[in-house]
Amino acid sequence: MVTPTMSKARAFVLLQTLAACIAPALAADAATTPAIESAPVPPPPAWLAGVDAMYDGLRVPGLERRDFSGSGSGADGPEHWWQVATPLLGTGAGFRVEEIGRSAEGRPLRHVRWGKGKTPVLLWSQMHGDESTGSMALADLFRFLGEHPDHPVTQRLRASTTLHFMPMVNPDGAARFQRRNAQGIDLNRDARMLATPEARALKALFDRVQPAYGFNLHDQQPGYRVGDSARGTAIALLAPPSGPTNTVDPTRARAIEVAASIRIALEPYIAGHLARWDDTFNPRAFGDLTAQWGSSTILIEAGAIEGDPQKQQLRKLYFVGLLAALDSIASGSHVGVPHALYRELPENGDPWSDLRIDGGTLAIPGQPHARADLLLEFGDPLAWRGGSIKDIGDLKERPARRTVDARGLFIVPAMQRAPSTTAGAAEAPETPCRIEIDAPACFFLARDPQGRDRVWSPDDIDPATVPSHDAGR
Ligand SMILES: [Zn+2]
Incomplete structure (x- = not known):
């Protein structure tokens, strides 16, 4: 240093x-x-x-x-x-x-x-x-x-x-x-x-x-x-x-x-x-x-x-x-x-992933809750823009440039509306984003599984901005 x-x-x-x-x-x-x-x-x-x-x-x-x-x-x-x-x-x-x-x-x-x-x-x-x-x-x-x-x-x-x-x-x-x-x-x-x-x-x-x-x-x-x-x-x-x-x-x-x-x-x-x-x-x-x-x-x-x-x-x-x-x-x-x-300069080691979200609970409508870490990569990793999901599960050993402590929080899919293909057609209904490998990082962290008390999302520029919270709550 x-x-x-x-x-x-x-x-x-x-x-x-x-x-x-x-x-x-x-x-x-x-x-x-x-x-x-x-x-x-x-x-x-x-x-x-x-x-x-x-x-x-x-x-x-x-x-x-x-x-x-x-x-x-x-x-x-x-x-x-x-x-x-x-x-x-x-x-x-x-x-x-x-x-x-x-x-x-x-x-x-x-x-x-x-x-x-x-x-x-x-x-x-x-x-x-x-x-x-x-x-x-x-x-x-x-x-x-x-x-x-x-x-x-x-x-x-x-x-x-x-x-x-x-x-x-x-x-x-x-x-x-x-x-x-x-x-x-x-x-x-x-x-x-x-x-x-x-x-x-x-x-x-x-x-x-x-x-x-x-x-x-x-x-x-x-x-x-x-x-x-x-x-x-x-x-x-x-x-x-x-x-x-x-x-x-x-x-x-x-x-x-x-x-x-x-x-x-x-x-x-x-x-x-x-x-x-x-x-x-x-x-x-x-x-x-x-x-x-x-x-x-x-x-x-x-x-x-x-x-x-x-x-x-x-x-x-x-x-x-x-x-x-x-x-x-x-x-x-x-x-x-x-x-x-x-x-004596060390060689570049393996590149780390951009972001790991630790210990959250998946709250996907229609599915049982599950504890899961998420690994994300960003299209513009320096500006933290264009995130996508690269892995889901027990990922404690996977190194990342930043981590977000999501213990006690729920991972809630955001809602998205499919783009209308025909001019003048009725708007498609909103559906939850998919949380799966290679999908866009279209979710947020919340204190409740319904996502009413929203805490952080990958659109927040910097993972350091995740508010501290009581992990035991
Ligand atoms: Zn080059």
Whole structure:
């Protein structure tokens, strides 16, 4: 948890103060789990406290919703993201922007270039359309580079690297906030076949740039835990192998050092909530193949911080991690960073279910009452929207991100009316929702089996809002 050693605490009071904003959300699920054993993590780079202090002025406004909707700008999704980012990408700030292709539905695919150094770096975001944290962090990075040209980190990056970005690789998916592209293809399983225009554009850019380093920017399921602990993964990292033998050649060694540099920067914020992604070689995935094609590749996966449904806290951490990674490349500070700092990160464990409702009593009309736990998954697990029932019965051993204590309460089906199929037809009568596997979470908890004294329902945004009640009553 966010309890660094005393010496670190003295040196990074500011970081800790800011990290403390994030800490309470993480503390709840960490309390039950012992701290992980690991090699001592060195202090973060000296510039980080200053960048942390200036971050509120770097956070680009207009990206407060992770599907980039509802902005009032007249554009949503990928068009809105580009409307926000484009003013940051002026030639005066050192940027060059070119169109490098069109998506399956004709949306522009763009290459952003910045810097004058000899080390080419390629960063691509949102090839999964509903994984937008990297795109948010890139906007903040553009602002940092453009508005702080004299910052020592900016100067190092400009002198030593040329940064190539392909933000928003999958704009059609982003427009729907879905993983796959408009053709239904997962672009990160299309690196070998290159069947999609988006994958072909990224591959052509890669071939042109020949990046020494590649950054593959994603989000992962919020249910993932760090190893076998109860701690949710906030950020997962991977330096993918370049083939099925999973060896560490010099190219991968550099990626491991850069990934470890990200850990060093993020440790004061989210110690114990950093994990490693599974390193099984995937011959269809971009990160694995860019490693095979000769780039030191780093995968960054934003997981979840409870209470951060729009990933605005994670966005900052993602920005900090990216800046630390790029600076470690530009400054050479990654050289000699112990690989153990990467290797000792636990892998992502099995994802937990979203919500378990413990010890309620099923009160289904026409059936005998029965004690039952319920396991729910949510379509939008961070906003607790779109719940459905995944299991019913004695489920005490099934882990979940949140639990609701329903002892002494009844699980009562809500009433629903079937949609009328014919215009002008009489309204169908209301019937109780079904409580069964894969059915929508269409029920509520009540103090009485008839459901008159209603206490909580899955539509209540946060299970923490379930009122305390006397379980013995
Ligand atoms: Zn992804």
